[in-house]
Amino acid sequence: MKFGAADYAIFVLLLVFSLGIGLYYALSGGKQRTVQEFLLANRSMSFLPVALSLLATFQSAVAILGVPSEIFRFGTEYWFLGCSYFLGLLIPAHVFIPIFYRLRLTSTYEYLELRFNKVVRICGTATFIFQMVVYMGVVLYAPALALNAVTHFDLWVSVLTIGLVCTLYTTLGGLKAVIWTDVFQTFVMFAGQVAVIVVGTIQVGGMQRVWQLAAQHGKVSGIDLDPDPYERHTFWTLAFGGVFMMLSLYGVNQAQVQRYLSSRSERQAVLSCYAVFPCQQIVLCLSCLTGLVMFAYYQQRPLSQEQRSASPDQMVLYFVMDVLQDVPGLPGLFVACLFSGSLSTISSAFNSLATVTMEDLIRPYVGSIPEGRATLYSKLLALGYGLVCLGMAYTSSLMGPVLQAAISIFGMVGGPLLGLFCLGMFFPWANSVGAVAGLVAGLAMAFWVGIGSMVTNLQALPPGNSTPPPLVGNLTTTAVMTTLLTTPQRRTGLQKFYNLSYMWYSAHNSTTVIVVGLLVSLLTGPTRGEDVNPRTIFPVLPWLLCCLPARYQEKLRCGVRSPEEAGSCAEPASLAPEKTSNGQLNGLPEGLPPGGDHPEGEDTGEGVVRADATHTYVLRETAL
Known part of the structure; x- marks a missing residue:
C-alpha cells in the first residue's frame, strides 16, 4: 500500500x-x-x-x-x-x-x-x-x-x-x-x-x-489463578508481577x-x-x-x-x-x-x-x-x-x-534500580557497601535469567530453523520486555528457571538487590539509625504494623528519628539538598540535614533562614 x-x-x-x-x-x-x-x-x-x-x-x-x-x-x-x-x-x-x-x-x-x-x-x-x-x-x-x-x-x-x-x-x-x-x-x-x-x-x-x-x-x-511463576501469563503474574514493573517505571x-x-x-x-x-x-x-x-x-x-x-x-x-x-x-x-x-x-x-x-x-x-x-x-x-x-x-x-536482547535490557535493568531505591528507603540499617553489592548482584541475576532464557529458547528452535522467532508482543503499555516464544515443553533444572515469566523479572531482580544488600550490610556493619537522614527513609514496618504498641513501633524505626523530631530546636524546616555553585551537595554538621532553597535572611514562615559558607538552615523559635 x-x-x-x-x-x-x-x-x-x-x-x-x-x-x-x-x-x-x-x-x-x-x-x-x-x-x-x-x-x-x-x-x-x-x-x-x-x-x-x-x-x-x-x-x-x-x-x-x-x-x-x-x-x-x-x-x-x-x-x-x-x-x-x-x-x-x-x-x-x-x-x-x-x-x-x-x-x-x-x-x-x-x-x-x-x-x-x-x-x-x-x-x-x-x-x-x-x-x-x-x-x-x-x-x-x-x-x-x-x-x-x-x-x-x-x-x-x-x-x-x-x-x-x-x-x-x-x-x-x-x-x-x-x-x-x-x-x-x-x-x-x-x-x-x-x-x-x-x-x-x-x-x-x-x-x-x-x-x-x-x-x-x-x-x-x-x-487463571494458577500461581506458577513459570506460566507466561496468569492473573497473579499480570496483577502482581506487573506492580513491580510499574514501580520501576513510575516510582x-x-x-x-x-x-x-x-x-x-x-x-x-x-x-x-x-x-x-x-x-x-x-x-x-x-x-x-x-x-x-x-x-x-x-x-x-x-x-x-x-x-x-x-x-x-x-x-x-x-x-x-x-x-x-x-x-x-x-x-x-x-x-x-x-x-x-x-x-x-x-x-x-x-x-x-x-x-x-x-x-x-x-x-x-x-x-x-x-x-x-x-x-x-x-x-x-x-x-x-x-x-x-x-x-x-x-x-x-x-x-x-x-x-x-537490546529491547529486553530495558526491563532487565529496571528491576535492580527499583531494588536499590527500596533498599535505601525501607531499610535504615542498609549501608553503602550493601547497596553497591546488591545492585551488582541484581544486575548479574537480571542478565543471567534474561540472556539464559533467550539462549534456551533459541536452542529449542526446530532443527534446520536458525531464525529466531520474530519480535513479539509481550509488551506492556509502560515497558518493553521481550520473551522469545517457542512451542511449550516441559523443562527441568536451569531450563525451567530460565522460563520464569517476564512479568516477574522486576520483582525477582529487585528482591535480589534487597536480600543481598541487607546481608552484606549486616556483615560489614549496619548503618546506625541516628546517622540516617530521616527524610530519606519511609518507615514501612511501623506503617504496616501500626496496630502495635508505641514502644514496639519505636524499635521498628531502628533508631531513626522522625522528621518532626529532626525538625525541632534549630533544625531545618526543609530537608532539600543545598547545592554549591558547582552542583555539589553541601556537607552539614552531624544531625543537621541540608536546608531549603531560600536566600539568607528570608522569612519562610517557619523561621529565618541563616547561612554560613557551607550550610543553610532555619532557626526556629521553639518554646522550651
Missing part, C-alpha cells in the same frame, strides 16, 4: 507542530536560560499535562504495535495487567513522590548520595544511562522497520526525520516543550487507535459481532520522576500520579480492543500469504492498511499515532539523560559553572544524546537477532 497526499500531510503536520512547540518555549518565558527552567520547567507545571506526559513517556511505538498483536495471538488475558495499575501508581504517589519532592532533587540519583554516598550515586546513574542509551535506538528503529516492511515507507528517512525533529525540540524547548509535545502526541495516539477501532468494528459488523467471534474461538480469557525512573519534580507543588505531583490511572486504563482498553477487532476482521477475511509469514509486530500495520485504505488520511493518522509514541519516549529519554549527566557526572566534579554556561552544557548534552540515538538506531539495524 502506498501513502496518499493526505496521509503525508497529517504525518508532516505532526512533526511541524511538535517542532513548533519546542520553538515556542525556546523564544518565550525565560527562554530556557536557567538549568531549572531547561531541566525542570521551573517547577511550574500543573498535574494534568504532567499526567499525560507520564502516560506518553512509556507508551512507545513498540507497545502500540505489540499489545494488539498479543491479544490477536493469545487472547484477552493480558487485559488483567490493568489490575496492577492501582498499586503500581498508588505506591509512587504516597511513598516515592513525597520523598523525592520534599528533598527538592533534580536528579533521582541525588537521593542515593543523600542516603548512602557518591559511589552508590554514580553506580545508579551509570546503570540508568546504559539502560536508556540502549533503549533509545531500538524504540526509534523497531517501528520504522515494521512500517517499512508493510508500507514501503522509506526506513532511514523516517528514522532520521523523527530523530532530528525530536532532538531539536528537546534541545530548544527543554522539559516544558517535552511535556507539552507529549500532551499533543497523547491525543494523536488516542485518535489513531480510536480511528482503527471504529472503522474496523463497522467493517466487521459491530462490537457485539467482534466479541462473539472472539468468544467462539477461545480468545476471551477467564481468570524511580528518572524520566518519570523528573516530571513529578517539575510540578508546582507536591499536591500537584501526587494528583498527576492519580490522573495517570484512568488514562492508563483507557490506553490498555484501546490497545486490547484493537487486537480483538483485528482478530474478528481476519476471521471474516482470510490472511494473505504475505501476512501469514509476517512477524507479529507487523500484523497491526497490515490490519491498519487493510481497514483504512479507502479512507484518505486515516492511514497517515495511524502512522502519526505510531511515531507519536516514538517521539514522546525518545524526547523524555534525551531530557532525563541530559539531567543525570549534568547533575551527577559533571557538576559535582567540575569547578564552579556559571548558570548560563551550565544551561548551555545541558542543551548540548540533550543534542549529543539525540545524535547517540541515531547512532544506536543504525547499530540496531546491524544487530539482527540481538535486537531482541
